Amino acid sequence: MLKELSKYNNLGTPSYFYDFFSLINKDKKITEQEIKEYFFNKTIDNRQVFDGCIPLLKILDIINIDEIQKTISINPLYKETITSFDIFKENILESFLSKYQKDSDFYKIFIDYTFEKLYSKTILINASAFKLKYMNIKRFLIDFNFLIHHPNESYYLINKIYIKLFNKYILAQISNDKENQEIDINDKEEEAPKVFISYSWDDENHKGWVLNLANKLAENGVDPIFDRYELQPGSNAPYFMEKALRDADKVLIIFTENYQTKAMGRKGGVGYEYSILNAEICKNITDNKKYIPILRSGSMQTSIPPFMQQFISIYMIDNSQYNGQIKEILHCIFDKPLIPKPKIGEKPDYVK
Structure with a gap:
């Protein structure tokens, strides 16, 4: 068929x-x-x-x-x-x-899938599985967002919003592997936190730096919501931004001079994102844990909009401290303090 x-x-x-x-x-x-x-x-x-x-x-x-x-x-x-x-x-x-669920040629494409916990219980498909003969099938599944690009170009990810369809129509047909089991996307115990990255496309170096940051987060148990993973020609960018800000557990805001200019002038995608997140932060201004400011270049005055200057930022200007800065971000994402507060002990005898 x-x-x-x-x-x-x-x-x-x-x-x-x-x-x-x-x-x-x-x-x-x-x-x-x-x-x-x-x-x-x-x-x-x-x-x-x-x-x-x-x-x-x-x-x-x-x-x-x-x-x-x-x-x-x-x-x-x-x-x-x-x-x-x-x-x-x-x-x-x-x-x-x-x-095509019962077509042997079709489900054999997926038979050697990999179960990847780092990507929040997502399925990895080897890019070579389609072979030259079925490149049009691969392109069709990418166009319909069933397959999305993995940071490692040797693989594709099954889009998490379609895992139920994968279970229903493909996984059920792969009967020879006894270890196959349905992926429970409602199992929250090991689900990776979703983190949206808001940034401006300043130049190619900055875009590459943010891409590397997204890849690094993914390697460390975080599910990054990142435009360069998700968007392609024909995608609805405003809808993507709205949904990403709504669905994310945390939002990293990468501040640069250009970001501040666009945010304050409400220009482009940055201006649109900033309008939304600004309103959301105002709803819970005294207990903000979702929005994490990151200063990448410039200073607080030149790169961070005045309203956001009241929040503590992570400084990522010094590239020599990159690993320590990543560690600090991960602690924020997983809500684990860098310096845990010790347990309160008993009052000493001499003050009893």
Whole structure:
């Protein structure tokens, strides 16, 4: 079954399918040829070839094509999901997994998965498992955010929001390995803290420094919410920021001169993030433990907005102290003081 898809270059992206369904909703009598002409030479998600999109939708029974008039209609079960991009995207992904769950070629791709505790009970898939033959399948799963990039380029992560789908449609089919067991994403005992990193794209050196910081956190039991892991062309950046700030257990704010300029002027992504986190901190200003200021360059006056200057910052300007600074951040993230308060002993006899 999966082999029939290997001949296509592109199986489709969420943005393509959303445009596709919107077009059909506007014109109930549109034909397959008219669809192909409409998308001819169009660039969507940096792609121009959409040869496998209509065949895939037919295989998944999402669309029907009238044999006589050649007009395309949407399966009624999917019509209601088109108003919500996220629901519609997840439904297509689930239809794909459901269709191919018993295909031996498909689940063999995942049979040698690795269970990685450092990434909050996330599954690692070897990048070489797809081989050249099924590169279009890998691209499809990445486009739909089922697979996300691992800091180690030899692997992909199964997106945690889709672990239930992985359990239901893929893990259940891998029956030969007796050690396989469903991953309980509700088990909080070993779940890694989620940490969002707010920073400005000052230059390539700074972007690289923040990326290394995110990788270092991941290596030490933290689940970093980081734009360069998550976002790709077509992603909704404001929604990502809002959700990240809401879902995170902690937020690291990397202050530089440029960050202060953007934050105070409410410019770009930094300005948008700062507006949200500023309001959130005000709700609990006397007992803030979620938002951790980090001074990377400049001084408190030149890099940290006045409102945030009242909070104690971690200074990461001196690169020679990097390991100690990482240790201090990890203590904050895991709510473990660097200097534990000793237990209160008994009053000495001479003052009794």
